[in-house]
Amino acid sequence: MDTPERSKVGGTPISKIEDSPVFNFINSLSPIQPVKSVNSIHTFHSPGSATISSVFSSPHVSLHKESRFLIRNTFTDLVKQDTSSDLLDECNIPPEVPIGVVLSTSSVLVDESSNITCSLNRAIVDPADENSTQPNFNESLDFENGCPNHNTAPFFGIELDVSCALSEQVQFVQDVPVDTENSHSTEIGLEVKFSADQVKEEASGSDWENLISDNTDGLLFFDPTSDFETCKIQGKGNGTQPNASFDICLYSDSRDSFVDDDGGTDEQHVTGHTLNLLPNICQEQGNSNEQNQKTVADLDDCSSLSSSLGCKLDSRQHRGVRRRCLVFEVAGVSKKNLHKDLNVPTSIKSPINAKPTSDNEQLIASKASKTPVSFVLPGIGLHLNALARTSKDKPITHKSKAPEREFISRPCSMRPCAPATVREKQSQKAIDLQQCQDSENEFQDNQIVIFDASLTPTLGIEESASPKKKRRKAENSADNESCRRCNCKKSKCLKLYCECFAAGVYCVEPCSCQGCLNKPVHEETVLATRKQIESRNPLAFAPKVIRIAEHDQEMGEELNKTPASARHKRGCNCKKSNCLKKYCECYQGGVGCSFSCRCEGCKNAFGRKDGSKEIEYEEELDACEKETVKPDDGKAVAIVPKTEHIQLSETPLPVTPLRACRPYLKSSSLSSGKPPRSSSLSTMNRLENQQADSKVQENVQLHTDLDVLEDLSVDSPPCSAVKTASPNGKRVSPPLSGFVVSPNLKGGRKLILKSVPSFPSLTGVPPSSTQFNSSILS
DNA sequence: GAGTTTGAAACT
DNA sequence: CAGTTTCAAACTC
Structure with missing residues (x-):
């Protein structure tokens, strides 16, 4: 499924298209967050009227702080493993080569503080006019290019959102069918190499919008010292074909100065190199008076132009060039890599992979990295x-x-x-x-x-x-x-x-x-x-063993990683195994039996359900506090009190009505002899048994709603704690975004009950497995 | 590897 | 909702 070229949408109003279910679906597949076709270019208003030169070399177009421009990109299904050396030759494309690439309408914005930002929507460089650098900015479009926060320091570059693997070298190649009549084409390719940090950064977020908006995180910086500096942007396409456009985020960000390895400022350096590398058309841009402006213009303009011209940008000479690629592209690349590794025919593509490409456009990954590829692929x-x-x-x-x-x-x-x-x-x-x-x-x-x-x-x-x-x-x-x-x-x-x-x-x-x-x-x-x-059972497919939510920052990682930070969502019902064998789901899951277990003769080594192990509780608290301090080398596992029943949270748990767990609480938490499930309850239970803290019980009783009590007992978050319970009354754990456990209580001690809000909010429900299931079924 | 045990899931 | 049956994993030999 291809990401539609909005420029091709033709007569249909974009707004309507965007509102259409199909378009929404497409957008859902695409990491591109389609900003409503706002003509972001307040700064550059005259499509078709401005020459590229003017666009890029005349930064004083506006004071708007646009930080980047996007070039819609569609890569094709070519795998290139060309090294940078191969690319060197390709950049020697004479300037008279017709430009057949649709660029984005662009704008260069320079504010008073010399913050230079460029925005580029879509521009078509008419190949017919070889000598003209005037693009047809006949479209504005697809993407909002503005990056609100990239206006602080001079920075020029190409951004690629990369969520590929460490040391992954990816090359995007576009092989757009050449119009027979306008057979002028250059090849668009993009060779990208990633850093591990980059990978992580990008991997963590599939949200395109976030990718766009973040300033530096997730941006790929080419390390001048690395071997991954070669940045190739090749263009192959026909200017008459909107499909020939490609998505590259070019923007200038003044925060990043061009610092040479030598330590010297590199602006001139960059510019010079840029000029040297770029076609004549680009070089014309190099005469700006202001260095920043010139550099911006040169880089941006030349980058885009060179892209269209098949000119190579050597990132080694473009310090600070950032690359940001559309997420799906990267994903696609990664997948391509996968396919490649698998020798999977490229025809076998995931929808997302096929989506952004047209029939003959496809992302290709290349360069099997020497190091194992371990990347997170947003949207994959x-x-x-x-x-x-x-x-x-x-x-x-x-x-x-x-x-x-x-x-x-x-x-x-x-x-x-x-x-x-x-x-x-x-x-x-x-x-x-x-x-x-x-x-x-x-x-x-x-x-x-x-x-x-x-x-x-x-x-x-x-x-x-x-x-x-x-x-x-x-x-x-x-x-x-x-x-x-x-x-x-x-x-x-x-x-x-x-x-x-x-x-x-x-x-x-x-x-x-x-x-x-x-x-x-x-x-x-x-x-x-x-x-x-x-x-x-809405929770039928929810994980049986659920862990404490990661967002409980106070609990620390150790706790999150400890088995005791998880509980079986429903509890076991063992009769003969004494919860000492894997017949017991709690035991099998490595969690202690909890309040919700109905087991008999529980001897779960991970924690018995009954509250008779208070001594162990205390003992293990101490042990826990000691062990949790150990570095998380994967071997030091925190010991959590057996009787501590931390309300588990699971990332996406189906949300069920708050009342669902009321009966359970009423019978078990208050009246039944069952031990409390959570740390709070455990504590409460002790207190009850000892009749030592009437305040707690009062506090509990003051909450007429037992769900609230439940929240207390589970230290559930103030607002995100949406009750999750199985329809049959079996307890499940709600999301636990805000433990009430005090920060110093990794062991689960000293629970602060009174600070728990009365009612969790039903809003802000995290994605639940139910929702997932529903969606997947839908 | 076959048979038994066990408890969850499904059914009534 | 409780009791029963079905089922597959866990376990034993």
Whole structure:
């Protein structure tokens, strides 16, 4: 699905198009946040009237602080592994080469403080007019280019939002079909290399708008000393073809001065180099009086022009050149890399990948990085992202391709695979669950098929082995992160019995299920079944073990990573296993039994449900406080009081009415002998037992709404704590964005009950798994 | 690897 | 909502 070229929308008013469902859908696929076609150029009003020269060389167009301009980009389906050396030749395109690239309408804004900003919407450089640098700014358009905050310091450059891997070298190549009549074309390509920080930055946010708006974070700076400096922008397209446009964010940001490695100011230097590199048409721009202006003009203009001309920009000589690429482009690149690695035909593309490109346009990644690619790809598939996050520097190897939409890997499993320690396992599991859910959300958007061998090390190894054997192999695998495969025989993998299905993933090859319908081919069936199950229990697909919300900054990372920071959302019902075997979901999940458990004879090593372990509680509090101090090397796992029942939060939990948990609370929290589920309750319980703190109970009783009490008991956040409960009254954990636990209470002690707001807000509901499910079903 | 145990999920 | 059945994983031998 291609991102529509708005310029091609033709007679239809853009506003209407943007309002159309189709367009919304397209936009939802695209990382580009379509700002309502506001003609952002107050500064540059005369499309077609201004020459490029004027545009770029005359910064005093406006005092507006526009910081960047975008050039809509559509890359094609070429993979180039050209090195920078290859590009050098390509830049020697004579200036008389017809320019056939649609640029963005641009504006250069210079304020009084010499802050220079450029904005460029779309401009068509008419190839017919070879000698003219006058673009046809006949469109304004697609993107709001202004970047409000990029106006502080002189900075020029090309921004690429890169969410690719460390040391990933990506090359975008566009190969726009050349108009036979106007066969003048240059090749548009973009070779990008990324830094790890860049990757992280960009990976963390798929929000295009954020990417646009952030000032420096996530921007790619070419390190002059690095080997990744080569920046190639090639253009291939026909000026008469709007499709030939390409998206590059060029902007100047005055904050960043051109500092040479030598330490000297590099503005002139840059300019000079720019002039040297750029075509004559660009060089004409180099005569500005003001250095900044000139540099801006040169860089921006020349960058854009050179892009269109196929001229190469050597970032080594363009200090401070930032590259920002459309997220989807990067994603696409990454995916391309994946495909490439997988030898997957380029025809197999995720929707998002295909989206921004037209039929013959496609993003291509190249340059398989030597280092393992571990990148988070905004907007890429659920599992891919999850894997990227989960793998933690682990290389993601893709060994198989998948059909259009398919879960291939199972980044997480409800059932841990025998980590080194139980708590580690649990911690990892909780994380995996979260990641799984996160990924799931992403997956629904993009439906990328990624196979993560790193997480499924046993895949393909035990093809002929029996399911159990496979399972145990997987369990015993080295990293213990491998995911299970189901072995369903009767459920057709369409019931929660099936771990795959329950985890929201499709069954994969390693599964030994029989009559499996949990496959992409039966997507509709799967979704329908899922929906049905969700109708029964909205939380059916929520992670069973949920962890404390990460946004509880006060709790610190250690706590978040500790198994004790998680609880089984529903609790177990063990009768014979004493919660000491993996039959018990709590135990299996590495969490202690909690208030909501209905187990008998609980002896859960991670925490018994009954409140009779107060001594252990205190003891382990101390242990916890000690252990949590340990550096998080993955081995030091904090010990959390067994009887501490922290209300778990899970990122996206379905929101259910607040009242849902009232009966539970009423019976269990107040009247039943069951121990409190949360730290607060645990504390309260102690107090009750000791009859020592009547205030607490008063406080509790003052809350006529038991949900409020619940909030207190779970230290739920003031506003984000939307009650989540299963419809059948089984308790589930609400999001926990604001523990009331005092900061110094990593162990869960000293809970501050009175500071809890009475009622959580129903607004600001975080994305829930229910919502996800709904959306995925919709 | 077969059989048993177990408890969650599903059903009534 | 409780009881029963089904199911698949966990476990044992």
